[in-house]
Amino acid sequence: MGRSIFEIQKSKRDVAKGKKRREEKKISVDEMKSWDDFETTDQIEVPKRLIDQVIGQDRAVDIIKKAAKQRRNVLLIGEPGTGKSMLAMAMAELLPAESLVDILVYPNLEDENNPKIRVVPAGEGMKIVKKEREKLGEAPERKGNQLLLPFMIITTALILHIAGLIDGIVTATLMGFGILLFFLFGLNLRLMMMGTQRSNVPKLIVDNSSRKRAPFYDGTGAHAGALLGDVKHDPLQSGGLGTPPHLRVVPGLIHKANKGVLFIDEIATLGKSQQDLLTALQEKKLPITGRSEMSSGAMVMTDPVPCDFILVASGNIDVIQHMHPALRSRIRGYGYEVYMNDIIDDSEEIRKKLVQFVAQEVEKDGKIPHFTRDAVGEIIREAKRKAGMKNKITLRFRELGGLVRAAGDIAKERGHKYVTAEDVLEGKKTSRTLERQISDIYLERKREYNVLVTKGGRIGRVNGLAVLGEGGIVLPIEAEVAPGGKKSEIIATGKLGEIAKEAIQNVSAVIMKVFGEDIKEKYDIFVQFLQTYEGVEGDSASVSVAVAIISALKNIKVDQSVAMTGSLTVRGEVLPVGGIIQKIEAAADARLKKIIIPKSNEKDVLLEKKYEDKIE
Secondary structure, eight states: OOOOHHHHHHHHHHHHHHHHHHHHTOBOGGGOSSTTOOSBGGGBOOOSSGGGTOOSOHHHHHHHHHHHHHTOEEEEEOOTTSSHHHHHHHHHHHSOSTTOEEEEEEOOSSOTTSOEEEEEETTHHHHHHHHHHHHHTOOHHHHHHHTHHHHHHHHHHHHHHHTTSSOHHHHHHHHHHHHHHHHHHHHHHHHHHHHHHTSOOOEEEEOOTTOOSOOEEEOTTOOHHHHHOEEOOOSOOSTTOSOOGGGGEEOOHHHHTTTSEEEEESGGGGTTHHHHHHHHHHHSEEOOBOSOTTSGGGGOBOSOEEOOOEEEEEEOTTHHHHSOHHHHHHHHHSEEEEEOOSEEEOOHHHHHHHHHHHHHHHHHHOSSOOBBHHHHHHHHHHHHHHHOSTTEEEOOHHHHHHHHHHHHHHHHHHTOSSBOHHHHHHHHHHTOOHHHHHHHHHHHHHHHTTOSOOSSEEETEEEEEEEETTEEEEEEEEEEEEEOSSSOEEEEESSBOHHHHHHHHHHHHHHHHHHTTTTTTTEEEEEEETTOTTOBOSSTTHHHHHHHHHHHHHTOEEETTEEEOOEEOTTSOEEOOSOHHHHHHHHHHTTOOEEEOOGGGGGGOOOOGGGTTTOO
């Protein structure tokens, strides 16, 4: 039996009440007693302001707030995925929208190649353009109606001729008359177009009539015309058929971002445009001209156009070397430089923020389910692993966001209502980096052709460890001693980088000091990194090299089921190395039994559960 309309309405009210109760149950992370004081992330309140969604960058957030209030430029330097673009968008939210303006470009009757610029309050620009068009009676439909009469004459003549109501002479006369009208009306339209081109109707190049907040534009990778404005080329420059210069003016992002924020990532890639950007920052206005010397637009230059924007530039640390010195000086002198944190101390507060981060990513994506407490725990564990240091958590949230989405996709595929810890673990497999996939391929090939030895003992051979991107690889190293020339040398091959070559020199100092008497007969020592087509960089293999050389000198076998890593000083001290987690996991994947690491790296080890019983 079907339900009555009253029962249906009551059911809808109950659903609405339940939804409202769930919304009312949402709590802020500041109200949580501990990071795990929740069941699922749909109970977590996500801040509405972007500035409150930035995690772990307290100093940068504080500076962005100051810069927004005082209209200062900001240079953000740091690793990818640490929140640079989010901070730029957050600054635009903090700016007031009351001072926005519209910008119009007018023809210059005295010099058509120097269009005039007019600035009016936001919303007035469109009104002015409409008013000017009404004065000239510009109605596109009226122009189209003029061609309707000759078309009807020609069509009627053809129909009557086919029906046999008129003969061929009358038909030809009517059609000729229609064609003549087409020509006359076409000529009239051309004259009207010419009159319109000569009219004083302005072009609205910046329209902020519907904008409720300060503008934000991303100029990353923009070419000169898109960034600084341009004037289009006009192929019809004679006979009155050309487009007036003021109608060919196109604003740049610096003009659209007037009274707002212009964000440029990898600022050094702009090249020569950095000089014009510097001028715009200094003068707060910049004329628009054609950017191509081969274009007719190069002859046109408008009056200076307002571009009073806040520049938020960003990039990696190497950007500073290629950035225009004057542009950086301008930012530093009239703004702030901020280095973004990439790791932060592990604390209860930052773990709460990670819970908020997961809730944010789920809401932003809109296509994946929310996470359970255990699933968030796995995300936190992965954040600690990616930090690679004891008691630290990574702030490279873009990579964590990729894991959140991968886990969400798996949960969706499995039909789960919420993302579970098992979904997150499976997501790690599907979202492996390219470097990790490549290292797995290298490992399999080396094992297949016996390049990688994991059993027994060998003289002069050691399994070293290295990092390839975000993954680790096992690095077989061999050493041999042979009679040399007048002076003992250590010769290393295997596509070594600069730091790796210097590390070999450090090892040679230790070998000469400890075994100087043994090699006084002028032996040369050869070191080979086997099949390192991907190259070797860094000093973390110096301990492995030293052991391989000692093994070759003294004919001592090295256990091939053991891998080792560590940086060696010229005095023989072992220093900590980076990527220790990735290296240990690579050794476990290679079926090695033990790994020797620097003592100071001991607390940095945080392996996935599947590796914990595989290696010592």
